[in-house]
Amino acid sequence: MKEINQAYEVLSNPEKRRNYDQYGSEGSFGQSASAGGFGQGESIFKDIFDTFFGRGTDYSGQENYSGSRTRTQAGDDVLIDLVLTFKESVLGVKKKISIDLEKACGACRQTGAATTSDIVDCLSCRGRGIVNTIQRTILGTIRNQVTCSQCQGSGKRIKKKCGYCGGKKFTRQKEIIELSIPRGVQPDKRLRYQGIGNDGWYGGGKGDIYVSIKVKDNPYFQRKGNDIHVSLPISFLDAILGGKLKVITLEGIDKAEIAPGTQNGD
Ligand SMILES: [Zn+2]
Ligand SMILES: [Zn+2]
Structure with a gap:
């Protein structure tokens, strides 16, 4: 890690880099690093660096490792548009609307499997959710653990999918919801209705519904702030x-x- 840090410091500093290119050394790099110029070296360093410090690495995603899919998590939020008449926007209104929402599949309890015996260990990671990779670089060999791409880190494989949700763990259902629009709502305002959106994971609570308000023009009235002109x-x-x-x-x-x-x- 210390060597990588030093190497990166040299490469990201133009002056140090020029020194290195010209005189061939900058303190104690790894052995293999001092063996050649850095023509395409930088991108390799960048990759290594990114591997350790972010940008799409699986390191930050520790919680994605095995067993993650039993974590409770709130449902996704939904954004809908709602067009009001001028009068509704001024006086407030209760609106019943029909909306498609994600419902947690009760048949499989969000496992996605037909029965519990259809949930078996993932073959490529043997149920660990992570796989080891070996990267050969000019700094030597770097061993790395990444999330298993076969099971997305769950460590599990489904032999037979749930017949009700088709393995998706959610079903889409139409629902009628009543939205209470407050008096004097401004056009282009976004209203939030907490906890009535999509179901979450494993009882993790519903998401929110955001309603983006549009107001139809009226032939007689115009709104200016909180005043109405006619x-x-x-x-x-x-x-x-x-x-x-x-x-x-x-x-x-x-x-x-x-x-x-x-x-x-x-
Ligand atoms: Zn796996
Ligand atoms: Zn299901």
Whole structure:
């Protein structure tokens, strides 16, 4: 590890690297490392480095190793669009909608297998969930453990899949849910409904439903912040003399007081 660190330091520092390329040494690299130039060396180092420090390595995924698939985990969130009328967006509304949700398969208890005896050890990792790899590099041989790709780290193999979910561990089902939309919801607002989304893993709780609100235009009303504007055509005489005129509101017809001398656009 110390050698890799030093090597990487040299390679990622232009000055140190130039020194190395020119004079051939920079302290104590591994034996094999000092044997040649670093023409394509850097990418190899980068690979080694990444193997130890992230970028798609299986090292950070310790919890993916054997037995992981019995961990409880909350269900995935769902995002849906909901179009409201102007009036609904202002006054609030309860909406019943039909939605496809992932349900945990009760037939196999989310094992994906027809029976428990259909769950056997994975052949390529012999049930360990990890496999050893050997990488030969200019630094020597690096032994590495990676998640088994055959079983994705579960260590298990299913001989016969669950007939109900087809081995997917979830089934998709239509459900009617009621969403309570609060008064005065702003267009393009995203509302969160906690714990009514997709089922989780092994009783890990449901995910959330996010509702993205769209509001239809209305021919009479416009919203500006929390105010509602409505246009009212009036006669020349009413504008000069003022009076009480009928005006449309969201809750029906009302009367509006027009002051004498009202200007266009007031
Ligand atoms: Zn395996
Ligand atoms: Zn099933």
